[in-house]
Amino acid sequence: MGSTNFIGASVKRKEDYRFLIGAGQYTDDVVPERTSYAVFVRSPHGHAKLRKVDTAKAAKAPGVIAVYTGDDIAKAGVNGLPCGWLITDVNGQPMKEPPYPVLAQGKVRYVGDRVAVVIAETYPQAKDAAELIEVDYEVLPAVTDAAAARNKGAPVIHDIAPDNTCYVWALGDKAKVDEAFKAAAHVTRLEFVNNRLIPNAIEPRAAVGAYSRGDESYTLHVTSQNPHVERLLMTAFVLGLPEHKVRVVAPDVGGGFGSKIYLYGEDVVVTWASRQVNRPVKWTAERMESFTSDAHGRDHVTTAELALDKNGKFLAMRVHTTANLGAYLSTFSSCIPTILYATLLAGQYATPQIYCEVTAVFTNTAPVDAYRGAGRPEAAYVVERLVETAARELKVDPAELRRRNFIRSFPYQTPVALLYDTGNFDATLDAALELGDVAGYAKRKAESAARGKLRGIGYSCYIEACGIAPSNIAGALGARAGLYEAGEVRVHPTGKVTVFTGSHSHGQGHETTFAQVVASRLGIAVEDVDIVHGDTSKIPFGMGTYGSRSLAVGGTAIVKALDKVVAKGKKIAAHLMEAAEADVEFTDGVFKVGGTDKQVPFAQVALTAYVPHNYPLDKLEPGLNENAFYDPTNFTFPAGAYVCEVEVDPDTGKTMIERFVAVDDFGKVINPMIVAGQVHGGLTQGIGQALLEGCRYDAETGQLVTGTMMDYCLPRAGDVPSYQLDTRETPCTHNPLGVKGCGEAGAIGAPPALMNAITDAIGVRDLPMPATAETVWRALAAKQAA
Amino acid sequence: MPVKVSMTVNGKPVAAEVEERTLLVTFIREALRLTGTHVGCDTAQCGACTVHMNGNAVKACNILALQAEGANILTIEGVAATDGTLHPMQEAFREHHALQCGFCTPGMVLSAIDLVKRHPNPTEAVVRAELDGNFCRCTGYHNIVKAILAAAPKVAAMR
Structure with a gap:
């Protein structure tokens, strides 16, 4: 077997070869048959009322298949985008949650806000037609600075928050802190701005929605750090689609840094529109759109x-x-x-x-x-x-x-x-x-x-x-989701292993690191383990990758599934070696009976699980395939x-x-x-x-x-x-x-x-x-x- | 008006009818379906679309396909040997973990090969200055610089 402990080893990455020869598959590389192309019309104003969105000329432009505005989306019953975390303010009141429409309704609120979408046979045609949409804006004063937004007389962005305040929230014991300051020998005070940043993953966001009329199902390829979360939010909250009829695939993703965690309106629109036009609908952001419409950071x-x-x-x-x-x-x-x-x-x-x-x-x-x-x-x-x-x-x-x-x-x-x-x-x-x-x-x-x-x-x-x-702690703090992770270990009859993880790699190298963990635990070669991520049709469930959580949470879910594989393997090995299960040890890929020369390699146990001729069928199911969910403590x-x-x-x-x-x-x-x-x-x-x-x-x-x-x-x-x-x-x-x-x-x-x-x-x-x-x-x- | 454009890409003659305004990168990605060349910024700043045109690195999002009429184009798909063996620059990127998400990588490798052609024995400062036209948001450039410095003698020896 040789050494099978890969923990702490700088194993070269399994994913590198495909990236180095140009064989990575990113969302923009996905072009299903009969693909149509979406271009969004975006607000050029920071704050404006939408008096009229005239799509007549665009609709007649060459190659145009459909044009949709906020009104169309509203009539179709498409909901706004949900927020996944409820903050309760200092007075015990819920934060203000204004609607976040996928296409603007009545008003635009930032430069880049989506106003309409044009879908055409080709991307240039969609782009040309988008130029023909006439939007009558009544420009309103804008406010971009957080402190200024709180000033009296500042422009009101959402009616439900007349002071532009979403919440005032506090943590800690104010009275005790104030008391401690009174007793202090020295106080250091600073005022500063933590500057607003624009993430700029080098791969722009993209989404390809495809509806299949035959089985009333959808497939969305999207630049996402967490495809299951994307699917859950989109189906349950925004489009009201049956979750099992929607497959979300986040293939190779070119960097995220947070900006690809979120459900964005573009993802919803291409999915919804693919059914309306009965064609795949594809959108890829231009860099300017990344700047204006990817979620920013800090500030x-x-x-x-x-x-x-x-x-x-x-x-x-x-x-x-x-x-x-x-x-x-x-x-x-x-x-x-x-x-x-x-x-x-x-x-x-x-x-x-x-x-x-x-x-x-x-x-x-x-x-x-x-x-x-x-x-x-x-x-x-x-x-x-x-x-x-x-x-x-x-x-x-x-x-x-x-x-x-x-x-x-x-x-x-x-x-x-x-x-x-x-x-x-x-x-x-x-x-x-x-x-x-x-x-x-x-x-x-x-x-x-x-x-x-x-x-x-x-x-x-x-x-x-x-x-x-920990989901219970997060829930008590307002999280509207669990924050566990899922993993599945599928041992094949030949002893090779495919692992399905709810974590998502967009540069972090999970295909290698996770394979090192699996190979070390099972005593097999790193090459004999493949890690699959980013596809809701393959993976049991997943909360995705952000907050440096993948190995600690996703990796642990895999370890838990591996423990089940080894536990079942011991039962099979015990049967093969005619030994008591309690006497079977598993080290370096071999099941052994302590103190004897009896041993069975992992691959033989795997084969026995799938060819169960000599097998305790009365006590044990065939197969060697385990999954686990792990919720951290x-x-x-x-x-x-x-x-x-x-x-x-x-x-x-x-x-x-x-x-x-x-x-x-x-x-x-x-x-x-x-x-x-x-x-x-x-x-x-x-x-x-x-x-x-x-x-x-x-x-x-x-x-x-x-x-x-x-x-x-x-x-x-x-x-x-x-x-x-x-x-x-x-x-x-x-x-x-x-x-x-x-x-x-x-x-x-x-x-x-x-x-x-x-x-x-x-x-x-x-x-x-x-x-x-x-x-x-x-x-x-x-x-x-x- | 569709026009015919023809060129040699990765050693093979290719031709297609395209709109005049078609960019070289669009021609490569959509007409030829060679999707290893990426579009990161569409404004000639990020370098993800870098290819070689007649032996020199160019940003394929910033020239028309028509401007490449008759040219010899090398994309990332043509850099490794035909049996799939990596070019020394690709191998150095793998060896030194000079890529993470992989999106900037094809353009980075083609720029790096061009860099070594012009500076067969570069210093770290030269490598950093010459990478001015290629953004990477993942690696912090640390390992890209290491990889290029390591590959330079091998790549220079190839010619």
Whole structure:
């Protein structure tokens, strides 16, 4: 058999070959017979009444099959898009849930809002015809800024929320926090914006709906991170279709980062329309549509305060955040600035009291939802900017101030609802300081200064909650869905294995990592295991991939199914070896009777299960095919320490990242190569947020000013350094793999480390993100003037 | 008005009737059904649609099929050997985990081959600067840079 333990091995990815030869199958590659093409007409205004949508000319244009408007959709009884999480406000009232129509009804509320759809024989014909739709807009004043939306006299976006407020929500004991602040020896206070980001997966969203009249069924190919959730929401809430008659396939998906979690109106429209026109209907976003209509991320305005005693011990934290939800409630929008944000404000520290109040508002901007990190980057930014700033004010080494406050005893109940099961924050910080050669920093700073450059160093010690989530806890917090995962292990007669998972890979490498887990458990080769994901017709069920949950939740579901396979295999092996089941052991792919030379390989047991001639048929069903659902008992808590060193050119304000060190504790690591890749990508998105990316709307018109890749600055290869990574392992205590999740860490930990470094370099208290050369240069100029 | 366009793609002569406004990438993806060439931005910024035209990397979303009349086009489907053996650049991407979702990968590989043609012995700084026209949102470029540096001597030796 050879060695069959692949845990911790950097196995090369199984999925790479098809991607490298151009044989990946993405949604836009799917072109069923008789496909027709959809083009959406979108609002060019941030806020306007729809007086009239005249489709007559478009309907007569060459190749046009159908044109639909909001009225048509309403007449057909198509419902709006649901929100998956109910937040209850400080007064015990449910959040305001305005309708989110798939095609605008009476009003448009952001640039990019869908007004109508044209379906034609070819894509160019649909595009030409869309130009012929005449929309009579009565333009209304728009409001794009979250704080401004709360002002008296601000334009009202939804009638049911006259103050544009979706909810005011709070977590923590306000009275105790206020009391602690009164007793504080020192208070550090910061006000900042967590800048709005546009996800920009390189594959644009796409959807191909196909209706089959013969059996009244639908197939939707779609760029989704969670096809079952997409199907459930669409069938049960929006279209009222029988769930079993709808197949949703998310094939190869070209990056998600959160933006492909949600049910979008385009997906609904192509599915619905495919029945109306009795043809497959295909839509693929142009990049401009990705900018205007993919759900955006972040966009918080925050005031945060940290109270410390005379020894630098944290006493309390008080945070007020205004969160911009955009024009409508996207699928998970409401839980991001609340449940996934305020609960992380303890960070790695034993702060006894924390209070956080969040005001969530509607604006004339694209809906805002989870984007890589989803609430946790915002929390880490609050905590780590505060802690670093407090250290500077108290003239204490920022690493030392952190150490004085680290949580060291586990399990640890935070004052903001989470129970950390395990961690070792000293280990990651010590390793990061060493790997980053912090001891040699003073020398490097002097060298920079000799060249007229400003060198700075910044730390961040982040924690996140992953492996979302225990369904009962999530339900109590307002989730309208369970958050378990499903897996099925199908052992074939020859002993080869196909595994069906409800997790979805859109770059994370599940086909390899999950296969390593399965191969290790069954003692077979990685090549003998295939992982199937992304198709509701094949997989029992699935909640999908987001929140770094796939291995911790989806992987555990597979492990549970594998346990059943092994348990049944033992029964079969016991029969074959004429031994007691209790005496059968399974190691390295062989069933053995302890203390004897009796043994049966896994493949023979598999064959026996399917050719049950010598088989206990009276006691055991034939076959070897098991499934399992796994609902986690707690979140997992990846954590780490990042050290960033920058050099700023005072003449231009340009920041160069000289070193970036990330030491993460993801619990057990299955494939270190893949984990490092996840960290690289996360760090780059985090650096993008801190240094380059910032979505801008024109405050008066609601125009998206950063609507192309030339206006919105995505990180290029020359903008980022090569990274120095390491890991420390404290295994998660409540899943059998001991894993925590690694997909978002970089995006969570990087922004505060980088902003701490730049503010250190130029000697200012705070800077807005993105810290572009202009921003840094202006801050330096202002400092000089002062 | 449909017009006839003909060219050589991955060593094979091809011809089709297309509308004049048809982009090269549309011709490749839809007329030829070679879907390895991807459209990421349709505005010549992301580089996912990169192919080689007469030996040079071009963004296929930014030229018309007609402009490629008579040209020699190489797409990702033509990069590996006919028996499926990966080109050294593809192999280096696999070896160094230089791809995740795979969407930018075909354009990235074709740009990387072009890069090494112009810079047979590149430094990290050169590789990073030369990748200016190709976005990757997954890898943070770290492993792409490593892969290109590792493949460069092998690719340079091929010519």
